[in-house]
Amino acid sequence: MSTTAITEASRSERPGLRPTPPAVRIAAVADLHLRTNPTRRFRRSFRAAARQADVLLLAGDLTDSGAATEAQLVAEDVADLPIPVLAVLGDHDHAADKPAKVIDTLNAAGVRVLEGTGTVVTCRGMRLGVAGCKGYGGGFPPNVVAEHGEPQTRAFVRHARTCAQQLATALGELDCDLKIAVTHYAPTADTLAGEPPQLHLVLGSHRLGQAIDESGVALAIHGHAHRGSERGYTPAGVPVRNVAYKVIGTGYRIYTLQPSNRDSRRWRVIDHDHPQR
Numbered sequence: 687m688s689t690t691a692i693t694e695a696s697r698s699e700r701p702g703l704r705p706t707p708p709a710v711r712i713a714a715v716a717d718l719h720l721r722t723n724p725t726r727r728f729r730r731s732f733r734a735a736a737r738q739a740d741v742l743l744l745a746g747d748l749t750d751s752g753a754a755t756e757a758q759l760v761a762e763d764v765a766d767l768p769i770p771v772l773a774v775l776g777d778h779d780h781a782a783d784k785p786a787k788v789i790d791t792l793n794a795a796g797v798r799v800l801e802g803t804g805t806v807v808t809c810r811g812m813r814l815g816v817a818g819c820k821g822y823g824g825g826f827p828p829n830v831v832a833e834h835g836e837p838q839t840r841a842f843v844r845h846a847r848t849c850a851q852q853l854a855t856a857l858g859e860l861d862c863d864l865k866i867a868v869t870h871y872a873p874t875a876d877t878l879a880g881e882p883p884q885l886h887l888v889l890g891s892h893r894l895g896q897a898i899d900e901s902g903v904a905l906a907i908h909g910h911a912h913r914g915s916e917r918g919y920t921p922a923g924v925p926v927r928n929v930a931y932k933v934i935g936t937g938y939r940i941y942t943l944q945p946s947n948r949d950s951r952r953w954r955v956i957d958h959d960h961p962q963r
Contacts, residue, residue, distance in 0.1 A: 707863060708810040709944040711738060715937060716745035716909020717930040720759040729763040731937025736767045738940055740809035745909040745929055746776025746820060746870030749788060757788040761795035770807045771797045774818040776870035776910060802852030804860045815862030819853045821871035822846040824891035831887055850893035857901035867898045867906040876918020877928035878911050895920040904943055904953040925955045
């Protein structure tokens with residue numbers, strides 16, 4: 687045994703020292719926008735992701751119009767993957783006013799759809815907690831939609847607040863070693879860089895960022911901003927990744943969550959730019 691190995695083994699056995707948790711690998715993508723007779727499918731990409739990652743996260747707009755036939759295409763692409771598949775819906779998945787049918791179709795294929803809820807999966811001996819919701823718009827300071835004026839505006843803000851509260855509650859209820867938040871709408875303006883500023887009000891909400899910052903999250907994943915940027919942070923410094931298909935330019939992106947050398951309760955995100963097939 688090498689000197690390094692002996693040292694590390696001795697450290698892990700010392701009473702009072704927390705053993706270093708293993709790294710966890712996340713595969714993620716959003717905005718598939720699958721439709722009948724699609725020009726692209728994701729089965730091959732997802733099978734490759736399953737060979738490299740511990741869990742696959744789908745951050746909404748999996749269908750183009752919310753039709754059951756489109757949801758079935760998604761189900762076929764994720765069916766029988768050997769890793770957990772967790773998803774949230776996006777605005778397009780609600781477009782046909784039948785999100786329950788989309789959820790049922792995905793559930794039948796083994797996908798756990800998170801709608802203001804969370805779940806815990808075991809990855810490399812770690813309890814990985816993931817909570818998610820679609821989220822909603824509302825903007826970011828100093829440009830936010832205020833809850834006053836006509837009823838439609840007040841309803842818009844109330845829905846944004848409700849989504850954020852659901853996310854905060856779901857994150858707070860997770861009993862796990864590591865937390866990830868998944869939304870469709872953006873929780874930070876950082877990842878909206880590249881989008882017209884006038885659209886920020888309908889692309890994300892600072893309330894989602896607040897829910898994440900209050901909940902001990904290690905990484906936040908979202909989509910929706912097709913012309914945005916991949917990397918950003920919440921106001922409190924939580925790493926955020928926009929995994930919209932047109933942003934990452936590939937069928938999935940891999941992120942490794944590795945415990946900090948100084949504090950095993952803190953995690954750092956390692957971005958892998960080019961998935962290895």
